[in-house]
Every structure is written in structure tokens, then in C-alpha cells.
Amino acid sequence: xxxxxxxxxxxxxxxxxxxxxxxxxxxxSRNLPLVVLHIEEYEALKLMDYxxxxxxxxxxxxxxxxxxxxxxxxSARRKIAQALVEGRSLxxxxxxxxxxxxxxxxxxxxxxxSESKDVVCPFCGSTHTExxxx
Ligand SMILES: [Zn+2]
Numbered sequence: 084x085x086x087x088x089x090x091x092x093x094x095x096x097x098x099x100x101x102x103x104x105x106x107x108x109x110x111x112s113r114n115l116p117l118v119v120l121h122i123e124e125y126e127a128l129k130l131m132d133y134x135x136x137x138x139x140x141x142x143x144x145x146x147x148x149x150x151x152x153x154x155x156x157x158s159a160r161r162k163i164a165q166a167l168v169e170g171r172s173l174x175x176x177x178x179x180x181x182x183x184x185x186x187x188x189x190x191x192x193x194x195x196x197s198e199s200k201d202v203v204c205p206f207c208g209s210t211h212t213e214x215x216x217x
Contacts (some may be wrong), residue, residue: 089154090181091123092146096195096215101174118166121178124159127152135155187212 104203130141141151184197190211
């Protein structure tokens with residue numbers, strides 16, 4: 084039986100979907116492929132480089148082993164470096180993660196919010212919302 088990949092716990096999705104590289108006017112018009120940073124890579128980077136959490140606490144927080152955290156974190160840093168050095172835009176999406184709360188996205192204003200019962204957007208009042216995590 085194949086081993087089930089363990090989900091990594093993430094507190095909250097980023098409030099944006101990525102970054103666009105600023106190209107110099109003489110860089111030509113070729114479009115480089117996006118670098119895709121997975122949600123759990125974003126979380127590892129956020130916990131350690133933004134919230135300055137140590138590896139042991141970050142691994143515990145994400146409900147994963149320390150070696151797994153190190154692997155995810157190293158991958159995140161390589162991707163960020165690649166985007167910076169090669170001038171590629173960065174998209175933050177996908178991966179293998181779970182969240183504690185149910186998160187909805189408003190399809191009208193784009194806001195993301197966690198509500199367990201109400202599916203009305205607290206920002207614009209729209210009922211046109213979709214669950215973005217299971
Ligand atoms: Zn809305």
C-alpha cells in the first residue's frame with residue numbers, strides 16, 4: 084500500500100497570489116515561466132524568516148518532522164532565489180497542506196475570510212463565495 088503523504092498544517096493563506104517581476108525595458112519581451120511557491124513552502128518561510136521561529140517550533144507548528152521542514156524550507160529559498168536572480172514572477176499556490184479553519188474566497192471582491200457557518204463576504208456582502216480549502 085502506498086504511503087500517504089502527510090499534510091502540512093498552515094495557519095492562513097497569503098493575502099495575495101504572488102509577485103510580478105519588474106522587467107527592464109531592454110530585457111526583451113520573452114515571458115519566463117512562473118516560479119510556483121507551494122503554500123507549505125510559503126508557510127515555512129513565513130514562520131522562520133518573518134516570525135523568526137526556530138526549526139523545532141516551526142516543525143511542531145506545521146505538524147511535520149524537522150527534516151521535512153528543512154526540506155520544505157530549503158526548497159522555498161531556492162525558488163525565491165531563482166525568481167530574484169532570473170527575474171521571474173512568483174505564484175504562491177498549490178502544494179500539500181491543511182488548514183484549521185474553513186476558508187472562503189469572495190468571487191466578487193477577491194477577499195479571503197474564515198467563517199464556519201456564514202458564507203456571506205464580510206467585506207462586500209456578496210454571497211458568491213467558494214471554499215478554498217477542504
Ligand atoms: Zn466580497
